[in-house]
Amino acid sequence: MDAATTALTTLGQQAQQASYTLGLLSTKQKNAILLAMAQALIDQQAPILAANAKDLANPQIPAKFVDRLTLTSARLAEMATGLRQVAALPDPIGNVDRAWRNDAGLLIAKERVPLGVIGMIFEARPNVTVDAAGLCFKTGNAVILRGGKEALHSNQALVNVLQDVLQAADVDRHAIQLIQDTSHETAAAFMRLTDYVDVLIPRGSARLIQAVLTQATVPVIETGAGNCHVYVDQAAQLDMATKIIVNGKVQRPSVCNATEKVLIHRAVAADYLPTIIQALRDQGVEVRGDTATQAIVPDVVPATAADWATEYNDLIIAIKVVDSEADAIAHINRYNTQHSEAIVTDNYQAGKVFQQRVNAACVYINASTRFTDGFEFGFGAEIGISTQKLHARGPMGLNELTAYKYVIDGNGQVRQ
Amino acid sequence: MDAATTALTTLGQQAQQASYTLGLLSTKQKNAILLAMAQALIDQQAPILAANAKDLANPQIPAKFVDRLTLTSARLAEMATGLRQVAALPDPIGNVDRAWRNDAGLLIAKERVPLGVIGMIFEARPNVTVDAAGLCFKTGNAVILRGGKEALHSNQALVNVLQDVLQAADVDRHAIQLIQDTSHETAAAFMRLTDYVDVLIPRGSARLIQAVLTQATVPVIETGAGNCHVYVDQAAQLDMATKIIVNGKVQRPSVCNATEKVLIHRAVAADYLPTIIQALRDQGVEVRGDTATQAIVPDVVPATAADWATEYNDLIIAIKVVDSEADAIAHINRYNTQHSEAIVTDNYQAGKVFQQRVNAACVYINASTRFTDGFEFGFGAEIGISTQKLHARGPMGLNELTAYKYVIDGNGQVRQ
Numbered sequence: 001m002d003a004a005t006t007a008l009t010t011l012g013q014q015a016q017q018a019s020y021t022l023g024l025l026s027t028k029q030k031n032a033i034l035l036a037m038a039q040a041l042i043d044q045q046a047p048i049l050a051a052n053a054k055d056l057a058n059p060q061i062p063a064k065f066v067d068r069l070t071l072t073s074a075r076l077a078e079m080a081t082g083l084r085q086v087a088a089l090p091d092p093i094g095n096v097d098r099a100w101r102n103d104a105g106l107l108i109a110k111e112r113v114p115l116g117v118i119g120m121i122f123e124a125r126p127n128v129t130v131d132a133a134g135l136c137f138k139t140g141n142a143v144i145l146r147g148g149k150e151a152l153h154s155n156q157a158l159v160n161v162l163q164d165v166l167q168a169a170d171v172d173r174h175a176i177q178l179i180q181d182t183s184h185e186t187a188a189a190f191m192r193l194t195d196y197v198d199v200l201i202p203r204g205s206a207r208l209i210q211a212v213l214t215q216a217t218v219p220v221i222e223t224g225a226g227n228c229h230v231y232v233d234q235a236a237q238l239d240m241a242t243k244i245i246v247n248g249k250v251q252r253p254s255v256c257n258a259t260e261k262v263l264i265h266r267a268v269a270a271d272y273l274p275t276i277i278q279a280l281r282d283q284g285v286e287v288r289g290d291t292a293t294q295a296i297v298p299d300v301v302p303a304t305a306a307d308w309a310t311e312y313n314d315l316i317i318a319i320k321v322v323d324s325e326a327d328a329i330a331h332i333n334r335y336n337t338q339h340s341e342a343i344v345t346d347n348y349q350a351g352k353v354f355q356q357r358v359n360a361a362c363v364y365i366n367a368s369t370r371f372t373d374g375f376e377f378g379f380g381a382e383i384g385i386s387t388q389k390l391h392a393r394g395p396m397g398l399n400e401l402t403a404y405k406y407v408i409d410g411n412g413q414v415r416q
Numbered sequence: 417m418d419a420a421t422t423a424l425t426t427l428g429q430q431a432q433q434a435s436y437t438l439g440l441l442s443t444k445q446k447n448a449i450l451l452a453m454a455q456a457l458i459d460q461q462a463p464i465l466a467a468n469a470k471d472l473a474n475p476q477i478p479a480k481f482v483d484r485l486t487l488t489s490a491r492l493a494e495m496a497t498g499l500r501q502v503a504a505l506p507d508p509i510g511n512v513d514r515a516w517r518n519d520a521g522l523l524i525a526k527e528r529v530p531l532g533v534i535g536m537i538f539e540a541r542p543n544v545t546v547d548a549a550g551l552c553f554k555t556g557n558a559v560i561l562r563g564g565k566e567a568l569h570s571n572q573a574l575v576n577v578l579q580d581v582l583q584a585a586d587v588d589r590h591a592i593q594l595i596q597d598t599s600h601e602t603a604a605a606f607m608r609l610t611d612y613v614d615v616l617i618p619r620g621s622a623r624l625i626q627a628v629l630t631q632a633t634v635p636v637i638e639t640g641a642g643n644c645h646v647y648v649d650q651a652a653q654l655d656m657a658t659k660i661i662v663n664g665k666v667q668r669p670s671v672c673n674a675t676e677k678v679l680i681h682r683a684v685a686a687d688y689l690p691t692i693i694q695a696l697r698d699q700g701v702e703v704r705g706d707t708a709t710q711a712i713v714p715d716v717v718p719a720t721a722a723d724w725a726t727e728y729n730d731l732i733i734a735i736k737v738v739d740s741e742a743d744a745i746a747h748i749n750r751y752n753t754q755h756s757e758a759i760v761t762d763n764y765q766a767g768k769v770f771q772q773r774v775n776a777a778c779v780y781i782n783a784s785t786r787f788t789d790g791f792e793f794g795f796g797a798e799i800g801i802s803t804q805k806l807h808a809r810g811p812m813g814l815n816e817l818t819a820y821k822y823v824i825d826g827n828g829q830v831r832q
Binding site for chain 2: 020023024100102103104106108115116194198199213214217219220221237240243244247248251333351355356357359360361362363364365366367368370371372376377378388389390391393394403404405406407408409410411412413414415
């Protein structure tokens with residue numbers, strides 16, 4: 001065992017031990033601790049802000065990281081509000097999905113339990129530290145956090161505050177732990193800590209998530225990549241299509257549920273392309289187009305083959321003309337990331353076929369892809385948006401941070 | 417891309433294409449095809465039995481594989497019966513788990529869909545070929561089968577028969593495919609075919625499953641390892657404990673839900689150990705014991721540290737005396753495989769604490785661990801028993817071979 005793995009093993013054992021006690025806390029106890037954590041972030045902001053200043057003083061921090069890395073009193077207050085919201089949500093732990101008596105007379109109950117130990121791997125965003133810690137704690141999970149190295153001091157200060165609240169409430173402080181060694185070797189060892197970590201949830205760039213998927217032997221929930229399409233059917237209300245496409249692209253272009261591609265049925269392309277391209281340009285969007293689009297609006301940027309698979313996360317969009325709904329669906333299933341896809345149509349059959357055949361977590365008729373979100377879905381929280389099919393798909397709220405166990409009551413039954 | 421990966425990529429693409437069409441079949445169509453497959457196994461047994469004879473003629477087959485590898489008319493009839501039973505089960509695809517309207521007025525429905533392409537890796541058991549193909553087909557999943565090399569001719573013959581039934585019904589024959597190249601290189605490439613395979617389910621020995629867990633980048637459902645315990649509490653009915661332990665050990669010792677370990681509360685150890693050890697020996701079981709057990713029954717085989725983590729799958733059991741229920745739970749959580757655990761007790765509190773604190777898929781009060789089984793649970797089928805927490809835990813029936821997707825109906829909603 002190498003040194004990185006040895007250090008992590010201790011941390012993993014502590015997390016696992018803590019997880020056994022977390023599952024026994026009542027909802028009332030957990031909520032009281034979440035509220036105390038919220039208050040502590042406000043009361044103890046001085047050391048947190050001092051640690052954050054140390055991170056920001058690092059001359060090697062890329063300029064684009066500065067905003068997301070910066071903590072202020074207002075941002076700490078936002079984090080505290082987030083924790084209070086989590087405290088107010090219903091607790092899924094202990095819920096019984098269903099219960100039945102089998103032929104042998106056993107009463108079998110499928111009961112929601114914590115996953116156990118959750119590993120979170122993320123970039124230099126200190127807000128993720130508090131957010132993930134709160135969601136995992138509410139669901140009785142121990143969490144091991146591995147944040148970006150640029151935020152190490154901030155994360156340490158935040159975790160210290162949260163751990164002190166745990167300890168004051170007689171809860172094992174190892175329920176929330178931070179990996180202090182931000183080397184790649186330690187990250188790689190963390191991803192293989194199968195004896196102690198039940199699931200890894202990476203949050204961040206496509207590159208980060210790919211690295212985790214490739215290296216991990218711990219089960220991973222893949223999140224966040226979103227190459228989302230809007231298909232404008234020949235039976236679309238075109239003004240509705242424009243609202244949906246513009247909202248999907250410009251309302252928050254950096255996020256995973258932003259619309260990245262538009263497919264337009266050939267029957268409406270000549271009429272509609274000038275309108276939608278103008279509407280997007282009015283919002284500062286760079287529009288790229290395939291050859292059919294170029295033929296109608298010659299000054300679009302020519303789209304290359306690479307465009308169809310690219311998630312821009314920026315004010316850029318690519319448009320392609322398709323011959324049929326079937327072509328649109330085939331294109332989407334080839335290039336999408338199984339996140340969110342939309343059709344705009346007034347044709348009932350076209351809408352239902354699209355919903356059935358498109359392979360994605362969320363498939364919309366006549367609505368913006370931007371709705372794929374735990375809060376918009378009414379979950380009251382979100383740990384990420386899953387783009388895989390196992391365990392959880394789409395927005396993940398508290399329920400998606402649980403597993404189940406069968407608890408079975410007998411009176412001496414043996415198998416025949 | 418190496419040659420093994422190139423060949424597999426074609427196979428994966430074909431499976432993915434087939435999966436898109438399978439999701440569109442009606443339950444009635446799928447059931448008719450399953451019944452036709454059952455009939456074809458009986459009608460076309462001659463080429464299947466000839467292929468099987470070729471496998472059995474291989475002089476390198478270990479003697480212990482011969483029985484599980486041998487096909488007969490009776491065994492083909494059993495496989496056919498299995499397919500007919502799967503046809504008779506309710507189809508989970510298209511079920512709506514729940515549907516609601518969100519604040520923006522969108523109607524959101526969480527609908528059951530196939531997982532997509534399932535990869536099965538298993539040993540030289542031709543019955544798994546038919547069983548897995550039937551369960552995957554019923555749930556609209558394409559399947560890629562990689563069976564043990566000793567059964568290759570048998571598996572080819574079986575898959576040919578099933579594919580011909582698909583083709584006769586105008587269904588893509590690539591819905592069921594067999595990997596013909598049984599090299600380790602191809603198996604390793606298969607486990608990394610993330611673009612085309614949605615989930616891998618290994619079925620077989622602990623060694624096989626560990627190999628898959630270590631090498632795979634495709635998400636894996638871990639199945640089958642069972643180091644199951646029975647804890648005899650101080651408040652146990654001892655005659656009930658004996659029935660449960662003997663049933664758990666001897667009714668079918670080779671399977672994963674067999675009882676492998678017994679923990680006995682010190683307060684009843686002196687009274688109970690001679691009885692239970694005699695009862696086990698009467699059934700031909702080798703009894704191993706810790707030092708406390710040896711002190712009471714001196715002629716037990718001394719248990720070593722390795723015993724506590726070992727799944728015997730044989731007529732061997734190890735007994736340990738514990739000081740308390742807490743010690744029993746700690747021992748189980750340290751050494752178990754999260755499969756099935758049981759307490760025998762008449763103390764309500766002891767039973768409920770055990771169910772809550774033991775970390776396993778199935779936790780029994782006063783019943784045999786042998787009940788952890790898809791048929792005993794009333795699922796009507798079983799693809800395996802999951803010992804992980806993500807996605808599925810415990811016996812996996814048809815529902816556990818599905819994912820979900822959110823289908824969302826709007827009328828022009830955009831995000832504020």
